[in-house]
Amino acid sequence: MTVSFFAAALSAWRAAHLAVPDLHADDTALDAVVKLSIKAVPNARTAENLGAEREGTGVVFGDKGLILTIGYLILEAGSILVVAGDGRVYPANVVGYDHATGFGLLRAGVDCRPLEVGSSAGVRELATVLVAAHGAAGGTSRACVVSRRRFTGWWEYMIDGGIFTAPPRFEHSGAALLDADGKLVGIGSLWVSDALEIGAAFPGNMFVPIDLLKPLLDDLLATGRRREPPRPWLGVYSEEIQGHVVVTRVLPESPAAKAGLARGDIILGVGGEPVGRQSEFYQRLWASGDAGSSVVLHVLHKRTVRQLTVQSMDRMAFLRPSPN
Numbered sequence: 001m002t003v004s005f006f007a008a009a010l011s012a013w014r015a016a017h018l019a020v021p022d023l024h025a026d027d028t029a030l031d032a033v034v035k036l037s038i039k040a041v042p043n044a045r046t047a048e049n050l051g052a053e054r055e056g057t058g059v060v061f062g063d064k065g066l067i068l069t070i071g072y073l074i075l076e077a078g079s080i081l082v083v084a085g086d087g088r089v090y091p092a093n094v095v096g097y098d099h100a101t102g103f104g105l106l107r108a109g110v111d112c113r114p115l116e117v118g119s120s121a122g123v124r125e126l127a128t129v130l131v132a133a134h135g136a137a138g139g140t141s142r143a144c145v146v147s148r149r150r151f152t153g154w155w156e157y158m159i160d161g162g163i164f165t166a167p168p169r170f171e172h173s174g175a176a177l178l179d180a181d182g183k184l185v186g187i188g189s190l191w192v193s194d195a196l197e198i199g200a201a202f203p204g205n206m207f208v209p210i211d212l213l214k215p216l217l218d219d220l221l222a223t224g225r226r227r228e229p230p231r232p233w234l235g236v237y238s239e240e241i242q243g244h245v246v247v248t249r250v251l252p253e254s255p256a257a258k259a260g261l262a263r264g265d266i267i268l269g270v271g272g273e274p275v276g277r278q279s280e281f282y283q284r285l286w287a288s289g290d291a292g293s294s295v296v297l298h299v300l301h302k303r304t305v306r307q308l309t310v311q312s313m314d315r316m317a318f319l320r321p322s323p324n
Helices: 005-017 217-223 255-259 278-286
Strands: 033-040 053-060 066-070 077-083 089-097 103-108 128-132 140-153 157-166 176-178 184-192 204-209 236-241 244-250 266-270 294-301 304-311
Touching (some): 005 128, 005 157, 033 066, 053 184, 066 184, 089 217, 103 217, 157 184, 157 278, 236 278, 244 278, 255 304
Antiparallel strands (some): 033 053, 033 077, 077 089, 089 103, 128 140, 140 157, 184 204, 236 244, 244 266, 266 294, 294 304
């Protein structure tokens, strides 16, 4: 269903200010919500956007100290420390990362009861949920689910079934989203201005639904990535503006930069197929072959339409390797 502005605003206010007797997560379960402190490797390509030093939240789940977080925190990580609720500090290793969903997996020797994983499919609009970050990032607060929909990001990223909540939390990276039974149903990714698609600002957060992890978990544990061949990646940031896909940034030394794509270019088509929406751009790009395949872009550059052939690559091959 589509939630109205009034219903979303009222439900978000109620979630934040009124007690909800049936929404709970006991203190023992919340011990599984930990702080992550990450230092990137020298000359990390992600340092400009994400910082050379990063902090966020992780969630202990499964067994043997497995920790789930949002993956951008651990990209090009040189060292990772986990701070448990009792103040003990543990070193952590990267287990796996999935660019398609945005999940990152770590392992550390944290001794606590893991959070139970629930089902994000059962999270409905206007439901009250619990957002749990580590203590220094604000701890726990209640929120309302105002939208369930596809999310497209400017960094060649798109997922279906994103969980959008309000009111917004600013310390959201890796925060756990818990349902009424205290089960993990999502991981915090972003602050967004359009949690509700109404053509006006309605700030909130986007959580990656936990159900996207379930078919990937065995692959991530076994090899650190999903089994399928990686998608073609160009190194383009874009924005959808009035029915056009506009290039807002081209990463230095990326495939797009080497092909001559520039900021301000408008991507008109991929492989001869027209695109007018960011989602169409991604769908055509990812359908053009595996990482390493040649991608033909039709681009409007300074009032001139031109054709560019971009030799795509695996995004992970572009990043600096972590020592572990």
